[in-house]
Amino acid sequence: MQSSSSTKTRRRGPELDEAIIEAAWAELAEHGYAGLTMETVATRARTSRSVLARRWNGKALLAIAAIQWQLAKHPLDVPDRGSVRKELLEYLDRLSDLIPFLDVVFSVSLNKAFRETYASPQALRKALNEGRPPDLGVILSRGVARGEIDPAKLIAPIESLLSDLIRHHVLMNRSAPSKRLRANWVDAIFLPLVRTG
Structure with missing residues (x-):
C-alpha cells in the first residue's frame, strides 16, 4: 500500500x-x-x-x-445556424444552463476579501474573458454579414443588452429565465432594435 x-x-x-x-x-x-x-x-x-x-x-x-477552468468546460460558442435568431436563442439556452455556475461566480464577486484583488464585477469579467473569444460578438458579426443586423445600430448598450438582461435576472432571481422569457427578449426587445431596413 x-x-x-x-x-x-x-x-x-x-x-x-x-x-x-x-x-x-x-x-x-x-x-x-x-x-x-x-x-x-x-x-x-x-x-x-x-x-x-x-x-x-x-x-x-x-x-x-x-x-x-469551468468556463472552458462549458463553451458558449454557437455554430453558424444560418439565422441570428436561432443562434441568439441557442446562446441564451447555453448561458441558462450555466446558472448554477454563475451563482457561484456572483457570490465570489460580492465577497469583500475578493474585491481587494478584483475591485469590481467589471474587473472580474475582464479577468475571466481574457483570451476567450467574445461568444455573443461572433453571433452578432455573423448576423451583420448575413444582412440581418444593421451594424450602425449595434451601439454598446444594445450590443450587451441580452447579456445584461440575463445577468440581471440571475442576480435578482437566482434562477434561469424561462425559455418563453428568453424568446421575448430576442423577439420583442433585441431584434427590433438591430434589424436592417
Whole structure:
C-alpha cells in the first residue's frame, strides 16, 4: 500500500494543476469564497500548500483559475445556424444552463476579501474573458454579414443588452429565465432594435 506522501508527490504538470483547480472549484461551490483556503484545496487535491503557492499567488488568483477552468468546460460558442435568431436563442439556452455556475461566480464577486484583488464585477469579467473569444460578438458579426443586423445600430448598450438582461435576472432571481422569457427578449426587445431596413 502506498504512503500518503508518495500519493501527494506522484502527479506532475497538467495532471496536478487539473486536480488542484478541480479541488478549488469544489471548495468554492460548497463553501463559497470565504470558506476557500489554500490548505483545504491542498488537502482535497492531495498535495501541499507550498505546491499551490508556487502556482498561484493567493486564493483570489486560484479562484479565478477555477472559474476559468469551468468556463472552458462549458463553451458558449454557437455554430453558424444560418439565422441570428436561432443562434441568439441557442446562446441564451447555453448561458441558462450555466446558472448554477454563475451563482457561484456572483457570490465570489460580492465577497469583500475578493474585491481587494478584483475591485469590481467589471474587473472580474475582464479577468475571466481574457483570451476567450467574445461568444455573443461572433453571433452578432455573423448576423451583420448575413444582412440581418444593421451594424450602425449595434451601439454598446444594445450590443450587451441580452447579456445584461440575463445577468440581471440571475442576480435578482437566482434562477434561469424561462425559455418563453428568453424568446421575448430576442423577439420583442433585441431584434427590433438591430434589424436592417
